[in-house]
Amino acid sequence: MILGLFYLVGLTLFLMTGIHVASAILMTALVSDYFTLQILPNMMGNILWNTMNEFLLVAIPLFILLGEILTRSGVADRMYGALAAWLRWLPGGLLHTNIVTSALFAATSGSSVATAATVGTVALPTLKSLGYQERLVLGSIAAGGTLGILIPPSINMVVYGALTETSVGKLFAAGIVPGLVLTLIMMGIIVVMSLLKNVAPKDERKALALAQRLKLLLDILPVALIFCLIMGSIYLGWATPTEAAAAGVVGSLVIAAANRTLSIAMLHGAFLAALRTTAMVILVVMAAFVLNFALSMAGVPQMLSEYVRDLHLSPMVTIWALVVFYLLLGCFLEAIAMMVTTVGVVVPLVVSLGFDPLWFGIFMVLMMEMALITPPVGLNLFVVQNIRLSRGHITDVYIGALPFVLAMLLLVALLIYFPGIVLWLPHQLFT
Secondary structure, three states, rough: HHHHHHHHHHEEEHHHHOOOHHHHHHHHHHHHHHHOOOOOHHHHHHHHHHHHHHHHHHHHHHHHHHHHHHHHHHHHHHHHHHHHHHOOOOOOOOHHHHHHHHHHHHHOOOOOHHHHHHHHHHHHHHHHHOOOHHHHHHHHHHHHHHHHHHHHHHOOHHHHHHOOOOHHHHHHHHHHHHHHHHHHHHHHHHHHHHHHOOOOOOOOOOOOOHHHHHHHHHHHHHHHHHHHHHHHHOOOOOHHHHHHHHHHHHHHHOOOOOOOOOOOHHHHHHHHHHHHHHHHHHHHHHHHHHHHHHHHHOOOHHHHHHHHHHHOHHHHHHHHHHHHHHHHHHHOOOOHHHHHHHHHHHHHHHOOOOOHHHHHHHHHHHHHHHHHHHOOHHHHHHHHHOOOOOOOOOOOHHHHHHHHHHHHHHHHHHHHHHOOHHHHHHHHHHH
């Protein structure tokens, strides 16, 4: 237990210096190894080589590129308009469009940041001009963006699958139902807040005829086709997640060409943005593999499991303690870094307590979602603030996102006491 605390304190100190997350993780592993086994200098080359030879990790840049191409192809703008025509009658009006557009775009992007930035760019000018309460608008965009890592395909699920040797196809299937449930809970919160307080102006625009609204559904079709192409090819056994991601990229290029937005300049921007994001993610993942190797060789997961068993805590008490732990950790650590720095220790612990690693993968992704919208370092909060038109104080975004943090906590409770929400669909598809 003391050795585990040494790793945690060391990582915290390195992060407080302000150096890159991957550097902090690697330095923690090296310094800790120096005072224990002193084997990393001889093993690091093999660890990094084996990590980069992992075929599954190729899916990460492909999913990132897929989201970038769709963002620049105009798909989100058209989809937002179509959903607005169908959802504006609900209490809360176009706030629901923010959530549903995020959920649908999440089905292709795999990235929370990309989802929040795309939907925010489309939604903010419209909602501001119509007089919606700004705080809830900002919060709904930031929170809706988090669906990008829960509704498959998800880059974070790919990373979790690589680190824990869990089937990515099953993880994708496991995220669908919780993602839909969280979407409905968020919409329910908007309805309740709208009934209690006037957060949305009365929509005076004349409702479109049914024929017009049905025609607008064609603007949702590209996203649906990409989702079916990716997920269908995986579940029908035609492609691995990496091959499905490549097929999705090809499909996105076809959609961009059909929208007449495909150009050398657009591709240059998409590839450059994908390169930057991929470099950041892969560097963190590589450092995490080194740290996890050091932790495993030092026996930290086994010591932690034995320590928890000696406390005689029930599995439910332990998992709620992890909820508190990840809530606190998410306030100070970026989401994917939070996962890769703890998965090597926590997963063996929860598996020893009888929890399914597939279920825990979705649980961890949900905790990462909360980290994206909890201050002071919630990444989606900064993304929304950056594209905000009025440039007010970021506390407006914090306050607007708070009700949606409660929505995620409600879903966490549902997953803990009703694990079938996660496990039902994978069991149906893979048994």
